[in-house]
Amino acid sequence: xxxxxxxxxxxxxxxxxxxxTSKIGLALAIxxxxxxxxxxxxxLIQHPPGWFWWPSRPAxxxxxxxxxxxxxxxASIPLLLxxxxxxxxxxxxxxxxxxxxxxxxRLSILVLSGAAFFELTTGLLNVAQNYPxxxxxxxxxxxxxxxxxxxxxxxxxxxxxVIRRALSRTPAAEEPPAEGLSRxxxxxxxxxxxxxxxxxxxxxxxxxLRGVSGLSWKTGKGTQNLPVNRTxxxxxxxxxxxxxxxxxxxxxxxxxxxxxxxxxxxTTAELPIACVEGWSxxxxxxxxxxxxxxxxxxxxxxxxxxxxxxxxGGLYGVSVxxxxxxxxxxxxxxxxxxxxxxxxxxGFPCRVIAPNRPGVLQTKWVTKLEVL
Ligand SMILES: Nc1nc2c(c(=O)[nH]1)N[C@H]1C(S)=C(S)[C@@H](COP(=O)(O)O)O[C@H]1N2
Ligand SMILES: [Mo]
Numbered sequence: 001x002x003x004x005x006x007x008x009x010x011x012x013x014x015x016x017x018x019x020x021t022s023k024i025g026l027a028l029a030i031x032x033x034x035x036x037x038x039x040x041x042x043x044l045i046q047h048p049p050g051w052f053w054w055p056s057r058p059a060x061x062x063x064x065x066x067x068x069x070x071x072x073x074x075a076s077i078p079l080l081l082x083x084x085x086x087x088x089x090x091x092x093x094x095x096x097x098x099x100x101x102x103x104x105x106r107l108s109i110l111v112l113s114g115a116a117f118f119e120l121t122t123g124l125l126n127v128a129q130n131y132p133x134x135x136x137x138x139x140x141x142x143x144x145x146x147x148x149x150x151x152x153x154x155x156x157x158x159x160x161x162v163i164r165r166a167l168s169r170t171p172a173a174e175e176p177p178a179e180g181l182s183r184x185x186x187x188x189x190x191x192x193x194x195x196x197x198x199x200x201x202x203x204x205x206x207x208x209l210r211g212v213s214g215l216s217w218k219t220g221k222g223t224q225n226l227p228v229n230r231t232x233x234x235x236x237x238x239x240x241x242x243x244x245x246x247x248x249x250x251x252x253x254x255x256x257x258x259x260x261x262x263x264x265x266x267t268t269a270e271l272p273i274a275c276v277e278g279w280s281x282x283x284x285x286x287x288x289x290x291x292x293x294x295x296x297x298x299x300x301x302x303x304x305x306x307x308x309x310x311x312x313g314g315l316y317g318v319s320v321x322x323x324x325x326x327x328x329x330x331x332x333x334x335x336x337x338x339x340x341x342x343x344x345x346x347g348f349p350c351r352v353i354a355p356n357r358p359g360v361l362q363t364k365w366v367t368k369l370e371v372l
Contacts, residue, residue, distance in 0.1 A: 017183050018166040028076060029152065032148070038065045038069035045357070059355030067280060071198055078194045116152075223343045237344065244256060245367060265292055269285050270284050290326045290327075301326050308363075332354070334352070
């Protein structure tokens, strides 16, 4: 028996109404724009072009923007599924292509769905720290984000007349559907699914949700009450008492033993690690403020400093502290975490912890600081 291909008009369920599509589309536009802007900020901090400037305060700002990135991304997943459900009857619209603009519009929707789907799945797998692909995640996730946002703009521009019609006119009171969900029922269900997805995961970054976020990643306590991303063993770190920290300035190199570092004036600061992989957590750090350390070697705070780790071959072994951060008293070369000597996994003997920065730049196992 040959099954007939359905026709677009046969899909009568209220979920396919253009008013439903437009409302979910509006929610998606908000979550995607939030996700794009916060992702762009994160990218710029990690790969700063010459014109870019990022402050060192407020100390927890990046934690908020990165949290919004993950939350808006998670919220987009049920919204995107609901949106696709709402519009899929259009796949059966015939003729397939009516005109050149119509062909371009369909093509842009193909790019849009592909890019959006790609961003949400790779983002989700990234927070799960599961990388079943061969490419370097941040670069590809970043590049495809431009495809997604570009095709969203085209899509919204093309659909503007429909969106306005659907959202401005108050529809005739809805007849209860013969079967299945009403328009309202479908929207409420979508909203609830989105809310559940957010609450179930946001505890990874929002402290008061920690207890209720059953699906959240990295809620475990971790060594010294802080999750660990890369362990000392994984990074191949070994330590010996002959270890020295080299501080290189244009005038020469000064070496510090661990005891000499401990003898310098120490500062305590409450600062978060805000990992790009979707978790964040605050901790109490104690160590030497960067301005203090720079003055001790005769360098001026406010110049950029390159930080190198004793880790070999990793992606995160080197970072650069901009002048903004080396002048900030809260930027520490930390020796202690939550009242104890840093555990090897958290960067013993010393690590960088600075306000308002992505976790990937909080370099552990520091051996060299170079004043640039
Ligand atoms: N040398 C080095 N430093 C590093 C990393 C690393 O892999 N190697 N990981 C970074 C990342 S991604 C994060 S989120 C923080 C996590 O710090 P923690 O493991 O002490 O919580 O360390 C950062 N510092
Ligand atoms: Mo991270």
